[in-house]
Amino acid sequence: MKYSLIDLQKRLLPDLVSVMQKRFSILQFIGLMEPVGRRNLSVSLGVTERVLRSEVTFLKDQNLISVSSLGMSLTTEGKDLLESLESVMREITGIDKMEEQLQNILGVEKVIIVSGNTDVSPWVKSELGRACAMRMNQSLQGENIIAVTGGSTMAAVAEMLTPEVSKDFVFVPARGGIGEDVQNQANTICAKMAERTHSKHRVLYVPDQVSSETYQTIMKEPHIKEVLSLIKSASMVLHGIGDAITMAERRKTSREDLYKIQQADAVGEAFGYYFNESGEVVHKVHTIGLQLDDLEHAEHVIAVAGGSSKGKAIRAYMKQAPKNTVLITDEGAALQLLKG
Amino acid sequence: MKYSLIDLQKRLLPDLVSVMQKRFSILQFIGLMEPVGRRNLSVSLGVTERVLRSEVTFLKDQNLISVSSLGMSLTTEGKDLLESLESVMREITGIDKMEEQLQNILGVEKVIIVSGNTDVSPWVKSELGRACAMRMNQSLQGENIIAVTGGSTMAAVAEMLTPEVSKDFVFVPARGGIGEDVQNQANTICAKMAERTHSKHRVLYVPDQVSSETYQTIMKEPHIKEVLSLIKSASMVLHGIGDAITMAERRKTSREDLYKIQQADAVGEAFGYYFNESGEVVHKVHTIGLQLDDLEHAEHVIAVAGGSSKGKAIRAYMKQAPKNTVLITDEGAALQLLKG
DNA sequence: CTAAGTGGGACATAATAAGTCCATTAGGGA
């Protein structure tokens, strides 16, 4: 894999872009409003006057702006620089801008975008995983219960976890009996995550379709009851988002359910819930564990999904998603979301 | 004029390159010596252990290196990054490296290189001027007497001065009677510099070739005496470096002097002194004002000259140049200097 | 078993950034 200059720099100096962005927008505003005073400018930019002042002295030393008793203006040099910057910044901060835009559009806590498109470049899935692991590392400290769903994306997240993240985790499958191949089952993924972080996990095996009677019996099982209470008290929920039809087909969905899903124009799926384009729940896999309403009570909710083909699914689910959700996605999906 | 990405970044975040360089070399060393411990590494890199430690924790957080009880090693990611970095850094820090090398080779206080080649791109001369103005800004505060020579390069410096540099300057021509066209005469340039910085200047008009008798008379002139004493007490000397033959031809040099200069294989010229490739003075324009020996007593000496055609001249003069000289040149000349 | 190497914890201190308040001044409108 080949890194671009800016990627290298981001890695070696992570707040390069944010600093550049800050100074760039100061120049931009001055260019727009010149001559302009500090107070005036600081409110426009939403920074305190003091930090603006520091920036201003810096820019003055760099000979990019000149100050007079009328206010600040760009120097000829500053104008030239700004001109070159305009095009460069669009490129550099494209992703950052997209994150911001999506945060606003989707109305969630945070959107994290990794560059690339999972549909085109499979390795981007690992990048999603890494971004998720990083986020977990940032948000969590000490003991935590983490509820996890299945899917290949979640499997990628598991692969990117390291013991450094923490050791006091308990991973639990978010819901029982969502039949997939073993490798991508929630139970398997929980085990993998626990292994990679040197922490613990629980399993939850329940038959998919059961009679009401059997259901009651199962629910009385102490082991099951414990896992269920763990799920309800999870401080973090980690889940993927899938394309409705793909998911339905992958699972052993009954013919009538499949028909129902198709008729209702379901496009998205997350932890067993199917959503149409308006974000309404049109079908729900009947099983125990985490329910949609429970999400709001979790401190952290991270949704991970990438690839332009998942754009619709993500948009659909996001209409229902609780505000405390953090969406981790890729450029491919992000562009789809913005197109909408 | 079009700025490149890295130029923009340097301007918006001046210590970007130095930070990148530092972290890059840490990665480089670890890659070379892994596994290696902190103490060991810190002496190799010549940084204190504590700052290395801060860097290490940073690199660890970035997942570029891994630490164990054996020491530090690169992660796979770190290796990938390093590989990409090797080529990028060569490019980015090429000029910085050249500056360092030339400082050592020439044995002067500082070498500042601007990118480009004055011979090819005329606008680079303005860049030289800007670099000089910046340097002046950095080194000088309060009241200063500045002795200046003539030449088109010095004229370019004058063009780039701004009132921000300071207002308490007195510009004086370094030497009298070095005949050139009016535009590039020391007197004209001093006037221009004074005008652009809102400060003062003096003029010094003396005939080129005079009899000993006339000379004595002139020297008694109070106005001349004052200017001469200003020159001797200048805290900064600003001068260009020229190609010997070109300069000799441009001046109204007598036939015998021209012959003398050519016979002595003079290649370089600065403030009326002609130097051969060994740096020996082979001819000297007889006039009053700044003498070569006076340079050592000036606090700051800035020599400005660019263009690959001036490489030889610069090298010749630099053999004589006082140690407190700051050389401002361009890539074209710098490459010539390094070739030698 | 020892000794030399390792990382990392803990704390003091220096350097830097940011918050806060105010003095001074230039320019524009009445």
Added chain:
DNA sequence: TCCCTAATGGACTTATTATGTCCCACTTAG
């Protein structure tokens, strides 16, 4: 002409961050 507003820049305090310093526990090679 004069005053009022908005401007910068100085000065001080406080918070945050980087660095210097010392030491301890641990691993591993010999």
